[in-house]
Amino acid sequence: MTDTASTMAPTEGRAWVFGDNIDTDVIIPARYLMTTDPAELAKHCMEDIDPDFAASVRPGDVIVAGSNFGCGSSREHAPLAIKGAGVAVVIAPSFARIFYRNAINIGLPILECAEAVAAVRVGDMLRVDLASGRIEDVTTGQMFQAQSYPESIMRIITAGGLIAATRQKLQAAGKLPA
Amino acid sequence: MGSTMTEKMLARHAGRKQVEAGEMIDVQVDIVMANDITGPLAIKEFRKIGIDRVFDPKRVIFVSSHFTPAKDIQSAQQAGILRKFAREQETVYFEIGRGGIEHVVLPEQGLVVPGQVVVGGDSHTCTYGALGCFATGMGSTDIAAALATGEVWMRVPPTIKFIYHGERPPWVSAKDMILQTIGAIGVEGGRGAVMEFTGEAVADLSMEGRLTMANMAIEAGADAGLFPVDEKTLEYVKGRAKWPYEVVASDPDAHYEQVYEFDVSHMEPMVACPYDPANIKPVSQVDQRPLDQVFIGSCTNNRIEDLRIVADLLRGRTIHPDIRCIIIPGSVEVERQALREGLLEIFQQAEAVVAPPGCGPCLGGYMGVLGPGERAVSTSNRNFRGRMGHRDAEVYLASPAVAAASAVLGRVASPAEIVREEVATR
Numbered sequence: 001m002t003d004t005a006s007t008m009a010p011t012e013g014r015a016w017v018f019g020d021n022i023d024t025d026v027i028i029p030a031r032y033l034m035t036t037d038p039a040e041l042a043k044h045c046m047e048d049i050d051p052d053f054a055a056s057v058r059p060g061d062v063i064v065a066g067s068n069f070g071c072g073s074s075r076e077h078a079p080l081a082i083k084g085a086g087v088a089v090v091i092a093p094s095f096a097r098i099f100y101r102n103a104i105n106i107g108l109p110i111l112e113c114a115e116a117v118a119a120v121r122v123g124d125m126l127r128v129d130l131a132s133g134r135i136e137d138v139t140t141g142q143m144f145q146a147q148s149y150p151e152s153i154m155r156i157i158t159a160g161g162l163i164a165a166t167r168q169k170l171q172a173a174g175k176l177p178a
Numbered sequence: 179m180g181s182t183m184t185e186k187m188l189a190r191h192a193g194r195k196q197v198e199a200g201e202m203i204d205v206q207v208d209i210v211m212a213n214d215i216t217g218p219l220a221i222k223e224f225r226k227i228g229i230d231r232v233f234d235p236k237r238v239i240f241v242s243s244h245f246t247p248a249k250d251i252q253s254a255q256q257a258g259i260l261r262k263f264a265r266e267q268e269t270v271y272f273e274i275g276r277g278g279i280e281h282v283v284l285p286e287q288g289l290v291v292p293g294q295v296v297v298g299g300d301s302h303t304c305t306y307g308a309l310g311c312f313a314t315g316m317g318s319t320d321i322a323a324a325l326a327t328g329e330v331w332m333r334v335p336p337t338i339k340f341i342y343h344g345e346r347p348p349w350v351s352a353k354d355m356i357l358q359t360i361g362a363i364g365v366e367g368g369r370g371a372v373m374e375f376t377g378e379a380v381a382d383l384s385m386e387g388r389l390t391m392a393n394m395a396i397e398a399g400a401d402a403g404l405f406p407v408d409e410k411t412l413e414y415v416k417g418r419a420k421w422p423y424e425v426v427a428s429d430p431d432a433h434y435e436q437v438y439e440f441d442v443s444h445m446e447p448m449v450a451c452p453y454d455p456a457n458i459k460p461v462s463q464v465d466q467r468p469l470d471q472v473f474i475g476s477c478t479n480n481r482i483e484d485l486r487i488v489a490d491l492l493r494g495r496t497i498h499p500d501i502r503c504i505i506i507p508g509s510v511e512v513e514r515q516a517l518r519e520g521l522l523e524i525f526q527q528a529e530a531v532v533a534p535p536g537c538g539p540c541l542g543g544y545m546g547v548l549g550p551g552e553r554a555v556s557t558s559n560r561n562f563r564g565r566m567g568h569r570d571a572e573v574y575l576a577s578p579a580v581a582a583a584s585a586v587l588g589r590v591a592s593p594a595e596i597v598r599e600e601v602a603t604r
Contacts, residue, residue, distance in 0.1 A: 020366075021366065021454070023560075025541075025542075025560065025562040025563070025564055026563055026564060029542060029564045029565075030215075030541040030543055030565075031543065031547075031567075033215050033244075033245075033543075034245065034250065034253045034256060035256075036219045036222060036256075047564075047569075048563050048569040049563065067366060068365065068399060071365060071366070071399060072301065072396075072562060073300075073560075074216065074300055074301040074303075074317050075215065075216065075317070076219055076317035076318040077215075079317075094366070094369065096369065096399055097369065097370050097399070097401060098301060098316060098317055101316065101317060102317035102318075102319065102320070105317065105320060105323075150202060152202040152331060156331075161319070162319050162320065162323050163226050163323070165323075166227055166322075166323040166326055167227055167228060169327065170227070170327065175229070
């Protein structure tokens with residue numbers, strides 16, 4: 001279960017920049033889907049597009065990518081691999097629908113911000129305030145504002161992910177002891 | 179204003195009279211499905227909820243399809259988790275030798291029917307939209323919540339309408355129509371929307387063809403790909419349906435976000451070149467470098483009609499000496515039918531290898547994984563980098579007819595190159 005406070009805390013890390021339509025097959029190739037362990041999956045994250053990523057990524061780093069990030073397969077192993085690699089947040093102009101849901105559901109922070117994606121360069125130091133959606137490029141001094149989440153999605157985030165939100169829902173309905 | 183078939187189906191499953199695109203709603207689902215890759219993760223998350231039983235075991239379907247028969251110890255363990263949970267919860271479960279690929283098995287067994295709302299832990303769950311139900315792919319945690327509650331949260335998607343005019347020329351199939359469509363709108367062209375396929379050229383398609391088109395709606399980023407229910411749908415559903423069904427049609431004054439029109443009369447068979455399903459070219463314009471492998475299978479194209487087309491082309495011919503040709507029937511039932519019709523023998527005579535029903539090399543799991551620099555024609559749905567094996571391997575997506583002709587000639591080829599006489603492809 002995801003801890004709400006840590007999910008929404010401000011983060012600081014280096015930018016890893018990727019192009020448009022990054023699909024879940026390159027985020028985590030199917031040949032590694034025999035496990036559901038985020039740490040194992042993280043070892044092969046982005047392997048087919050950037051073989052150095054998994055070894056070099058540091059906790060708190062940020063993925064900055066083009067539009068339609070996470071398209072293709074519904075494998076939740078993709079956001080799990082990114083989260084397992086220690087990536088603090090993924091920033092893109094848009095996300096594929098299933099990936100967007102998966103990220104919200106498992107507590108991988110994602111932000112939609114086309115302006116930041118257009119400006120940020122590889123290796124820039126980014127400070128991201130997840131609660132407000134403010135993105136600061138510390139290297140260049142530029143500031144960006146990501147789109148805010150719809151209310152119903154914010155409820156899942158603040159509950160700590162979909163499993164926690166589902167527990168709350170079942171408890172409220174008296175189907176699960178509080 | 180009227181409603182789209184999507185808005186009507188979602189409204190009925192949300193206990194509402196009407197819903198509009200963009201609204202956030204909780205939807206009751208009729209069927210929840212998962213496979214041997216997404217299922218174990220969904221089960222792990224389900225256990226965390228703290229509830230003992232799934233919401234309704236008759237409405238929960240698990241299919242072992244991706245890494246089965248087990249390819250290694252780890253995949254045996256994953257399939258074991260799925261099998262054990264299915265037995266414990268007494269859900270519907272398809273083991274190897276009894277099922278196949280979920281997206282072939284569920285329609286064929288009448289487990290998904292018109293008017294339903296179906297969620298599946300597999301992006302190609304959109305295949306079932308061919309039957310006029312709302313079916314969409316989700317990740318494992320969404321599936322876990324659906325297993326526990328029988329509900330999912332959803333943003334009502336807008337609908338994009340596609341109208342296909344004209345009559346398909348010989349060798350132009352549903353696969354070519356959907357590749358053409360994805361090429362026209364791009365891999366993000368349907369993102370977050372429903373694609374509704376209409377027009378006389380769609381009405382002319384068999385159910386197999388419609389399943390092929392709906393299957394690839396996700397390749398344009400769409401939530402679902404829907405077909406209007408017609409006589410062919412009802413004929414297909416009759417005798418198979420395991421659930422009561424309901425015909426739901428879009429109103430004439432329904433709101434569409436966009437409308438695209440295509441004329442199929444002068445189309446050529448299409449090929450999607452690496453590394454993107456929208457990177458399409460007419461078959462005659464694809465380069466002629468030699469191929470290493472041809473794969474005929476996957477949830478896109480491995481139903482009996484597909485295998486008949488392939489058999490017609492391979493009968494009395496031999497696979498090119500430099501080609502490894504792998505043919506995988508979509509389900510045990512498709513395989514049985516192919517056996518009865520003598521198709522499997524034709525494949526073997528032609529020196530293709532026939533593998534057991536399942537996903538095979540489509541996702542690079544096993545049973546024909548590509549090595550560095552290898553080039554393959556595949557009837558599947560994705561040609562992303564690394565999808566079928568090594569990151570430098572190249573996958574060309576095509577129809578079964580183009581795949582069979584390519585297997586014979588050892589390069590990307592049109593069936594017209596090996597068959598001079600005109601043969602209808604429907």
